[in-house]
Amino acid sequence: MQPINEMRLEFLSKSSNESFARVVAASFASQLDPTVEELADVKTAVSEAVTNCIIHAYENTSGIITMVCRLYEDSMEIEITDYGKGIEDIKLAMQPLYTSKPELERSGMGFTVMESFMDVLKVTSEPGKGTTVFMVKKFKSLNNKDDSK
Amino acid sequence: MRVKFSSKGNILTAKIIGELDHHTAEYIREKIDAEIVKASTKHLVLDFTDTTFMDSSGIGVIMGRYKNISKFNGKTVLSANKKQIIKIIEMAGITNIIPLFKNPQDAVDSLLSND
Numbered sequence: 322m323q324p325i326n327e328m329r330l331e332f333l334s335k336s337s338n339e340s341f342a343r344v345v346a347a348s349f350a351s352q353l354d355p356t357v358e359e360l361a362d363v364k365t366a367v368s369e370a371v372t373n374c375i376i377h378a379y380e381n382t383s384g385i386i387t388m389v390c391r392l393y394e395d396s397m398e399i400e401i402t403d404y405g406k407g408i409e410d411i412k413l414a415m416q417p418l419y420t421s422k423p424e425l426e427r428s429g430m431g432f433t434v435m436e437s438f439m440d441v442l443k444v445t446s447e448p449g450k451g452t453t454v455f456m457v458k459k460f461k462s463l464n465n466k467d468d469s470k
Numbered sequence: 471m472r473v474k475f476s477s478k479g480n481i482l483t484a485k486i487i488g489e490l491d492h493h494t495a496e497y498i499r500e501k502i503d504a505e506i507v508k509a510s511t512k513h514l515v516l517d518f519t520d521t522t523f524m525d526s527s528g529i530g531v532i533m534g535r536y537k538n539i540s541k542f543n544g545k546t547v548l549s550a551n552k553k554q555i556i557k558i559i560e561m562a563g564i565t566n567i568i569p570l571f572k573n574p575q576d577a578v579d580s581l582l583s584n585d
Contacts, residue, residue: 336493340523361523361554368525372492426499428529430562437561 324391324398326352331387334379334403336372342388342401343367349390350397355460362438363397363458369431370401370454376422378405378452395463396440399456407448415444473501480512481581483574489523495531502535513581514539517574518550528555529562536568549577 328349332338343364350363367388374386384405391398408414414421415436420429436442441457471488484502488494506514516532518524536546548564549571550556559570571577 336491339491339493340489343523358553364523365525365554365558368491368523372525372527376492426495426530426534428526428533428562430526430529430558434526434558434561438557 322393324393326392327390329387329389331385334375334382334384334386334405336375338386339368339371339375342371342386346388346390346399350392350458350460353392353395353397353460353463356462359458359460359462363399366435366438366456366458367399367401369435370399370456373431373454374401374403374405374452376425376427378403378407380406395461396457396459399439399458400453401456402451402453404451407450408444408446408452409448411444411446471497473498475505477510478578479582480510481515481578482506482511482513483515483517483578485517485520485574487520490518490521490528490531491523491525492527495527499531499534502531503538506535506538512539512542512544514544514546515574515577515581516546516548517577518548518552518555519573521550521552521555524555524558526558526562528558529564532559532564532568545581547571547577547580549574 330345346367347360347364387402389400413419415432417433418429420427439456440459443455446452471494474485476483539546547569551572
């Protein structure tokens with residue numbers, strides 16, 4: 322299926338870009354006119370993914386993060402990629418409450434939040450090369466609109 | 471992003487205004503910790519009713535403050551009214567140990583009636 326719109330954003334792994342990235346994703350998605358709540362879900366998931374890149378992939382050093390968003394009739398794909406240290410054990414990293422950095426007062430809930438706020442979450446990673454988080458959000462409100470026509 | 475403090479007796483209310491993410495978490499942490507070490511504070515209300523965004527960084531902030539307040543036998547309670555924020559709080563299972571109220575007044579009242 323061809324997306325009806327697509328965008329690509331590259332930015333530095335600075336924590337001030339967390340809000341920048343989630344606002345961009347939400348504002349791009351708003352073309353589809355989803356609900357405020359659905360946009361909040363997208364914002365939250367993007368925030369988690371970008372935060373992971375900054376804290377874990379680049380460990381607060383400078384690196385590039387790319388975000389690709391694709392819009393479909395009633396859904397959105399988001400791909401967030403870093404070229405940092407990668408994840409050795411994805412299964413472990415995705416476990417609720419697991420954090421590799423407990424000293425930072427992190428909750429270990431990042432992937433769990435992405436998983437429950439989005440409809441699809443796929444993580445691919447290669448140690449030393451980087452990580453890509455692929456997510457899909459289905460805007461159920463748009464489906465319902467079609468039904469009522 | 472800012473934190474507004476108010477107190478009633480030994481109850482400190484920290485109102486977190488704006489967005490709480492990894493970027494702002496450290497500032498919020500420092501602000502609140504500097505207030506709770508003051509002798510007048512025993513219990514803490516973390517008020518998220520004016521928080522416009524929160525991700526899992528907020529869970530870390532809540533749990534960290536809860537630990538600090540508990541060291542001195544104080545209680546922590548929360549107030550939040552936005553769906554997205556309540557979802558994050560409940561997902562982490564925080565409400566099993568820290569009560570959540572719809573508004574800061576109810577949160578403060580719950581601590582007063584406990585004393």
